[in-house]
Amino acid sequence: MKADRRYGHVCLAAVPLAVLLWPGVGWAHGTAGKPVHDHSQHPICRELKVSLEVVAVGKPEALVLLRSDFQRRGMGLREGHGVKFYVNGKRAHVNPDVNDGSYEWLLDMTLWPAAEHYVTINVCDHHDHIGVATLRLKPGELRGQAPPGHGLFGQLWGHGGDFVVDGAYVGCCGNDGMWPDRADATSSVGVTDK
Amino acid sequence: MSRWVCTSGSRRRLRFVPVFLLLLSGALPAFGGAGLYVEFFKDTPTQWGGFGSDPNFPKPYYTGVDANIDFIFGNNVNQYFSARWRGYVYVPSDMAGPIGFTTVTDDGARLFLDDQLVLDFWRKQAHQTIGTPQDQCTHSATVNLGEGYHRFKLEYFEWEGGEGDADPCRVCWNGEVIPAGYFFTEDPSELAITEVSHTPGLFNPTAGESCTIHYSLSADANVTITLADRGGSLVRWLVNAAPRSQGANSEVWDGRDEAGAVVPDDVYIYTIEAETSAGDYAVYSPGTGPDPGVANFRGTSPFNPYQGQTCAISYNLSAHALCRVRIGLQNGPLLRTLVDWEPRWSGPNTEVWDGRDESGNIVPVGMYLIAIWADPMPINGIVTVGQAP
Numbered sequence: 001m002k003a004d005r006r007y008g009h010v011c012l013a014a015v016p017l018a019v020l021l022w023p024g025v026g027w028a029h030g031t032a033g034k035p036v037h038d039h040s041q042h043p044i045c046r047e048l049k050v051s052l053e054v055v056a057v058g059k060p061e062a063l064v065l066l067r068s069d070f071q072r073r074g075m076g077l078r079e080g081h082g083v084k085f086y087v088n089g090k091r092a093h094v095n096p097d098v099n100d101g102s103y104e105w106l107l108d109m110t111l112w113p114a115a116e117h118y119v120t121i122n123v124c125d126h127h128d129h130i131g132v133a134t135l136r137l138k139p140g141e142l143r144g145q146a147p148p149g150h151g152l153f154g155q156l157w158g159h160g161g162d163f164v165v166d167g168a169y170v171g172c173c174g175n176d177g178m179w180p181d182r183a184d185a186t187s188s189v190g191v192t193d194k
Numbered sequence: 195m196s197r198w199v200c201t202s203g204s205r206r207r208l209r210f211v212p213v214f215l216l217l218l219s220g221a222l223p224a225f226g227g228a229g230l231y232v233e234f235f236k237d238t239p240t241q242w243g244g245f246g247s248d249p250n251f252p253k254p255y256y257t258g259v260d261a262n263i264d265f266i267f268g269n270n271v272n273q274y275f276s277a278r279w280r281g282y283v284y285v286p287s288d289m290a291g292p293i294g295f296t297t298v299t300d301d302g303a304r305l306f307l308d309d310q311l312v313l314d315f316w317r318k319q320a321h322q323t324i325g326t327p328q329d330q331c332t333h334s335a336t337v338n339l340g341e342g343y344h345r346f347k348l349e350y351f352e353w354e355g356g357e358g359d360a361d362p363c364r365v366c367w368n369g370e371v372i373p374a375g376y377f378f379t380e381d382p383s384e385l386a387i388t389e390v391s392h393t394p395g396l397f398n399p400t401a402g403e404s405c406t407i408h409y410s411l412s413a414d415a416n417v418t419i420t421l422a423d424r425g426g427s428l429v430r431w432l433v434n435a436a437p438r439s440q441g442a443n444s445e446v447w448d449g450r451d452e453a454g455a456v457v458p459d460d461v462y463i464y465t466i467e468a469e470t471s472a473g474d475y476a477v478y479s480p481g482t483g484p485d486p487g488v489a490n491f492r493g494t495s496p497f498n499p500y501q502g503q504t505c506a507i508s509y510n511l512s513a514h515a516l517c518r519v520r521i522g523l524q525n526g527p528l529l530r531t532l533v534d535w536e537p538r539w540s541g542p543n544t545e546v547w548d549g550r551d552e553s554g555n556i557v558p559v560g561m562y563l564i565a566i567w568a569d570p571m572p573i574n575g576i577v578t579v580g581q582a583p
Contacts, residue, residue, distance in 0.1 A: 042424060042425055044425075045535065046534050046535065047531045047534050052553070084527065086523075086526060086527040088558070089523045089526040089527065089558075089560070090526070091526070118555075118557075118558050120527040120529065120551070122527050122528055130528050130531070131552075132527070132528050132529055132530065132531070132551065132552035132553075133552060133553050134529070134551045134552065134553040134555050135553070135555075136555055179520060179522055179527075179528040179565075180520065180522070180524075180563055180565040182567070183520075183565035183566060183567055184487075184488045184566055184567050184568050185488040185489075185491035185509065185565070185566050186491070186563055186564065186565045186566075187491050187492045187493060187563075187564050188495070188524075188561050188562065188563055188564070189493035189494070189495035189496070189497070189505050189507075189547075189561070189562055189564060190495045190496030190497075190560070190561050190562075191496065191497065191498075191499060191549055191557055191558070191559055191560060191561075191562060192496040192497070192498050192559055193498060193500045193501075193559050194498065
């Protein structure tokens, strides 16, 4: 059950070693509505580090094979990862069960406008630690290998593209809106080019 | 007519203020010394005397040290609360023997001496009767105590009050308020590590700066001080079973680990242990401070990173904290973690966002959500800087 991976629940089981070693610190301040696990007290509770690159471009050139490598995996080494791709801020692909240190996804941009698109990957370790990487892609201006016979090109192309897991729980970086959960304060800022 | 000598009781207006801030101001108060530890709790009208029955305040909203117990709580704010004082009372030789202890409280009180309940009036009682034949608030008991330190605890609650409704809370012996100077947070005859502080709270070892840990011992002892990282892993033995004298002592940390390398920027926690030749043992390891509150969290908006403008994200912390600041799209991806559980000081703070994501790309035009998390800082945490990449 993905729900078992909810933030806080797994943390309770996963961290006690550090807490036991340092009994004065680590547990909960107990504020209503806040998690019972103090991320700040554990070195492993840091954001993940990931990268994102185009590893191959198919025919037509809007078929793009993306690859993400996970350099700092946090609790993902034990719990696995959730992966989410966004294109222009919209969720495009989800895989809640990634156990390797890298991930590939075939992005089909054939029907997309020729404008530049903003592709983002969020990788979580199901413990509210998230790795982020982005790319700016413009169909028609992509450079890469011809269809390389890569497994994903053959496997997914012709099967309607990728598999999107709508509504599946993907830990802390999974469902839309999870990353700011339980914040002590939020606000909004505008970015302009004017 | 009141028979109490103490007619000028101090008046305390209880407020929901982060008095804990004093604990983190860099000069920590003594964890042993003159006075009594005190905790104030918020209750509900129906669960009076509940020591935190108000679900919004499950923990004490005020803690500190009081010189003695001689208070008048008298305004609309001071109602539906309970309080607990604890520590030691010193009985001098000329008072040893039967001592008349008296409480004068509106409302209820329970007095414990050497863990024995000697006065138990845990009920609503009105101060208007004080000094009259129907006095509901004045209660006395005679207790036989020898010279020396005796464990002391007073529990008290106030139900309803109002402006002009003076609610006393006093503890007297032999007809007078027990004066300041007779109460102690710890038994000085036992080994205690007190008056612990460290200065500065933040320092740069690379620049040759150091941090001094101050502490006081109630007796000669062998002292061990260790520094650990957030995960509890040992970073440095500052002193190891080193003989130290009774009274004030201090040790200096140069910000280096056991191998002599400057430690990475972070918060490091020290623990002080002391043991006398007779085997008495004491440890100082206080844990975390108060929950930091975040106020006025906002960023300059809009800003144009395409022309080199940056966004100043400002906020106020009510206590030192370990913070995380994230930026992303509402109902969309996280794009940048600006601060990843790094120490921040109480008061105003500012983070600068250059409009770029984790990969260095300037984010598209639009509205972005910024979010902050603030966790309490360890009271015995020392912050080092200067090693950031």
